[in-house]
Amino acid sequence: MAEAFLQLLLDNLTSFIHGKLVLFFGFEKEFEKLSSMFSTIQAVLEDAQEKQLKDKTIENWLQKLNGAAYEVDDILDECKSEATRFEQSRLGFYHPGIITFGHKIGKRMKEIMEKVDLIAEERKKFHFLEKIADRQASTRETGFVLTEPGVYGRDKEQDEMVKILINNVNVAEELPVFPIIDMGGLGKTTLAQMIFNDERVTEHFNPKVWVCVSDDFDEKRLIRTIVGNIERRSLDVEDLASFQKKLQELLTGKRYLLVLDDVWNDDQEKWAKLRAVLKVGARGASVLETTRLEKVGSIMGTLEPYHLSSLSQHYGLLLFMQRAFGQQREINSNLVAVGKEIVKKCGGVPLATKTLGGILRFKREESEWEHVRDNEIWNLPQDESSILPALRLSYHHLPLNLRQCFAYCAVFPKDTKMEKDNLITLWMAHGFLLSKGNLELEDVGNEVWKELYMRSFFQEVVVDEFGKTYFKMHDLIHNLATSLISANTSSSNFRQVRVGEENNIWSIGFYKTVSSYSPSLLKMFVSLRVLDMSYSRVIQLSSSIGNLIHLRLLNLSSTRIRSLPKRLC
Structure with missing residues (x-):
């Protein structure tokens, strides 16, 4: 999350440096130096966040960076709020308090600059690679060969989709595109492989071509790959026009099937250029694409998108048992009982089920199985778990301004039915939403929510009779968000506190739940943006x-508080 918050901070620093307030309070050079140091650090964050999982000292360094970034954010926020107060006073910007405030901020600026300077210097000893949002490193390559020893619970989907493809008779001017859309790990590629290798498809389509697209949606590369797959050789030509001509020669009048697997491109123009070349096939020629993004499906698709369902508990257990026991005949019933509980935690996601079954393949002690059952998936060693990298790929494809908003959703307990407008209000309170043209921040927040929904981060969306939108996050997506937020933040950096009724203290990054409210409690949390006391037993502030x-949001709904202190009125 450091990466997302740092980008937000840099945007705020840039806005502050070029605004009138920096001239009013001074410290222009100091803020510019801070911006420069944070930009230098930002270049190594991608590498640092990957390596922190195996190196505690890097994790501690990131903690210090987070703390310093929060402090600078507090200083910016204080400058803005004090400027508003002085401007609204009778003396305006001639208020004598400005000098006192300037001295106080000056001292804090000196301290924070020394701190950030040390953090920037310390990064050198880790020898990080400088790369910003290097998504190519996170890509994967797929092929049409079905390598799974057994696929469970997808026969119905396979049959339905094969029938749709075979029975589809497209109008001459339109190339039918059938999108398979859902979150990572549900088995979109596996299902596409099953369809590609189905005998009915092989008899109906000729040629059949499989292309793993991933990040690089380059027309020339894709056409070269398609031609190479059909002709089983590489071409001597290099120019795009020659590739286009050759591909059209190979596809004209043919009822072909083209599978575009793992598509991330949401540039409509790029797809339009490729589609123009492909529209030479016979009636019934089709494209099947797999993607995690609703937006991609809506841009490319001409047929109703197919959303994969989660595996049932029955099929999930079959898959798990196949991975954990293979062909073994004698199976310990106690291990099966623990296995059922593990499968339940996987939430119907085949990737999670396969991974955990594979981890236990050669473990036969009940305590080893219980350890996996009781351990959060994200705490498993990285060389044992492919779940986190697979889902984190979706996170790395998010624009930086959306990453913070997604990670924040971890503050809600698992399986929470969230309300869209409430979430947007909380994003606004934390300053996660940046101004965009003439749009109100609520409208910006609505765009962010839609983008996250279109990327399969949210599910089970319903609109009630009052027009309010509610939704949930899959447990594994929630785990992903949780893994992005550090749990070792000092109390002075917490941004949101929830006063709960139960005697529990739970902290996650900038969020904390405490058992009761007291005046002394507030002294611990000097940087609060949100204080949520809803449904608590507090009767007086x-x-x-x-x-x-x-503080930007104080939630007192469903409490017995009937009046506010005079300082707040």
């Missing part, structure tokens, strides 16, 4: 709550 100068 102390005037010390007015010291929370960064």
Whole structure:
């Protein structure tokens, strides 16, 4: 999450440096230096976040970076709020308090610059690679050969989709494109392989071509690959026009099937160029694509998108048992009982089920199985778990301004039915949404929510009779969000506190749940943006709550509080 928050901070620093407030308070050179140091650090964050999983010292370094970034964010926020206060006063910007405030900020600026300078210097000892959002390193390559020893629970989907492809008779001017869409790990590629190798498909289509697209949706590369797959050789030509001509010669009048697997491109123009070349086939020629993004499906698809369902508990257990026991005949019933609980935690995601079954393949002690059952998937060693990298790929494809908004959703407990407008309000309170033209921040937040939904981060969306939109996150997507937020933040950096009724204290990054409210409690959390007391037993607020100068949202709904301290009125 450091990467997303740092980008947000850099955007705020740039806005502040070029605004009137920096001239009013001074410190222009100091803020510019901070921006430069953070930009230098940002270049190594991608590498640092990958390596922290195996190196505690890097994790600690990232913690220090997070803390420093939060402090600078607090200073910016304080400058903005104080400027508003001075401007609204009778003396305006001639208020004598400006000098006092300037001295206080000056001292803090000196301290934070020394701190950031040390953090920037310390990064050198880790020898990080400088790369910003290097998504190519996270890509994977797929082929049409079905390598799974057994596929469970997808026969119905396979049959339905094969029939749709075979029975489809497209109008002459339109190339039918059938999208398979859902979150990572549900088995989109496996299902596409099953369809590609189905005897009915082989008899109906000729030629059949499989292309793993991934990030590189380059027309020339894709056409070269398609031609090479059909002719089983590479071409001597290099120019795009020659590739286009050759491909059209091979496809004209043919009822072909083209599978485009793992598509991320959401540039409509790029797809339009490739489609123009492909529209020479006979009636019934079709394209099957797999993607995690609803947006890609809507851009490319001409047929109703196919959404994969989660595996049932029955098929999930069959898959797990096949991975954990193979052909073994005698199976310990106690291990089967623990296995059922593990499968339940996998939430119907085949990738999670296969991975955990594989981890236990050669383990026969009940305690070893219980360890996996009781351990969060994300705490498993990285060389044993392919779940986190597979799902994190979706996160790395998010624009930086969306990453913070997604990671924040970890503050809601698993299986929470979230309300869209409430979430957008919380994003606004934390300053995650940046101004965009003439749009109100609520509209920006709505765009962000739609983008996350279109990328399969949200599911089970329903609209009630009052027009309110509710949704959930899959447990593994929630785990992904949780894995992005550090749990070792100091109390002074917490941004959101929830006063709960139960005697529990739970912290995750900038979010904390505490068992009760007291005036002294507020002194611990000087950087609060959100204080949520809804449904708590609090009956009165102390005037010390007015010291929370960064507070942007105070939720007192469903409490017995009937009046506010005078400092807040």
